[in-house]
Amino acid sequence: MLFARTFRAMTDRFHERLADRDLEPLRPAHGYVFRYLAAQPSATAVDLAAHLGVSKQAATKTVAELVDWGYVRRTPHPTDRRAQALTLTGKGQDYLRFADALWSELEDEFASVVGAERLAVLREALQTYLAAADAEGIRPVW
Amino acid sequence: MLFARTFRAMTDRFHERLADRDLEPLRPAHGYVFRYLAAQPSATAVDLAAHLGVSKQAATKTVAELVDWGYVRRTPHPTDRRAQALTLTGKGQDYLRFADALWSELEDEFASVVGAERLAVLREALQTYLAAADAEGIRPVW
DNA sequence: CAAACTGGTCAACCAAGTTGTCTAGTTGCA
DNA sequence: TGCAACTAGACAACTTGGTTGACCAGTTTG
Numbered sequence: 581m582l583f584a585r586t587f588r589a590m591t592d593r594f595h596e597r598l599a600d601r602d603l604e605p606l607r608p609a610h611g612y613v614f615r616y617l618a619a620q621p622s623a624t625a626v627d628l629a630a631h632l633g634v635s636k637q638a639a640t641k642t643v644a645e646l647v648d649w650g651y652v653r654r655t656p657h658p659t660d661r662r663a664q665a666l667t668l669t670g671k672g673q674d675y676l677r678f679a680d681a682l683w684s685e686l687e688d689e690f691a692s693v694v695g696a697e698r699l700a701v702l703r704e705a706l707q708t709y710l711a712a713a714d715a716e717g718i719r720p721v722w
Numbered sequence: 723m724l725f726a727r728t729f730r731a732m733t734d735r736f737h738e739r740l741a742d743r744d745l746e747p748l749r750p751a752h753g754y755v756f757r758y759l760a761a762q763p764s765a766t767a768v769d770l771a772a773h774l775g776v777s778k779q780a781a782t783k784t785v786a787e788l789v790d791w792g793y794v795r796r797t798p799h800p801t802d803r804r805a806q807a808l809t810l811t812g813k814g815q816d817y818l819r820f821a822d823a824l825w826s827e828l829e830d831e832f833a834s835v836v837g838a839e840r841l842a843v844l845r846e847a848l849q850t851y852l853a854a855a856d857a858e859g860i861r862p863v864w
Numbered sequence: 865c866a867a868a869c870t871g872g873t874c875a876a877c878c879a880a881g882t883t884g885t886c887t888a889g890t891t892g893c894a
Numbered sequence: 895t896g897c898a899a900c901t902a903g904a905c906a907a908c909t910t911g912g913t914t915g916a917c918c919a920g921t922t923t924g
Contacts, residue, residue: 587725
């Protein structure tokens with residue numbers, strides 16, 4: 581399985597470099613949380629759970645961790661007094677920017693090994709496949 | 723992350739189709755066990771653990787499951803009386819053949835969506851990248 | 865305005881891994 | 895050749911990242 585090995589090789593490198601620079605033990609799954617919270621203002625723990633495809637309890641646990649580490653802040657929800665709106669702190673936003681930079685670094689390295697044209701073909705092929713797969717009603721990823 | 727999503731989409735489909743036909747709850751990790759045992763006659767649990775990159779206890783546990791389900795057989799090791807040689811039963815071999823057929827089915831579908839030429843380029847690009855990554859001493863996958 | 869529903873928390877549990885300890889068999893070397 | 899060091903595998907206790915179930919307080923709806 582070439583995809584598996586490539587994916588694995590890239591994420592391994594990503595976390596390797598992350599570990600060089602970073603402090604808290606951020607795990608792969610956290611990336612999706614960050615991205616979601618950045619995109620969805622005043623998201624709740626339940627929203628996040630639905631997005632990640634896990635139980636609300638699991639999502640809450642992850643959020644608690646990120647709050648402890650200072651990446652996420654809980655604020656009163658604007659319209660629902662039961663709920664808490666989750667937002668990234670400055671530290672959280674910094675991390676996200678850093679992660680994005682790291683990914684594009686890895687992508688550049690990929691391009692320099694296989695060539696920019698091949699990368700373009702590859703990107704297009706994967707997008708085509710995913711579009712087709714989604715259209716067939718295969719469940720979405722994350 | 724296109725790789726991640728593609729990888730996920732394909733393995734999801736794989737296990738979906740597997741579930742249609744299959745009986746025991748074979749999980750993704752089991753595939754690697756089967757392939758290794760088929761390739762390495764009289765492998766031991768410790769060998770398997772090293773191959774998978776997990777502790778020997780974890781490997782032993784997985785093997786016990788596969789033995790219970792009738793995919794793997796434990797026989798006395800030819801040269802070491804402490805050890806047990808692990809081999810696939812007929813059922814195990816059947817499963818491996820079936821899984822291979824399923825993968826090439828998925829690959830054919832991939833090719834029919836993105837085109838055979840693009841698939842060829844893609845395959846080559848990934849292999850190039852992985853070769854480069856390995857050469858740099860990044861740890862091997864599984 | 866009461867019934868049904870929903871966000872969040874607490875608690876018990878589970879699956880898949882970990883480390884540590886032990887026994888029995890194997891190997892290397894003085 | 896015999897003993898010390900090593901190793902395959904079993905057993906047990908623990909960790910991690912998830913699960914389901916019960917519950918309370920606040921929200922929505924007929």
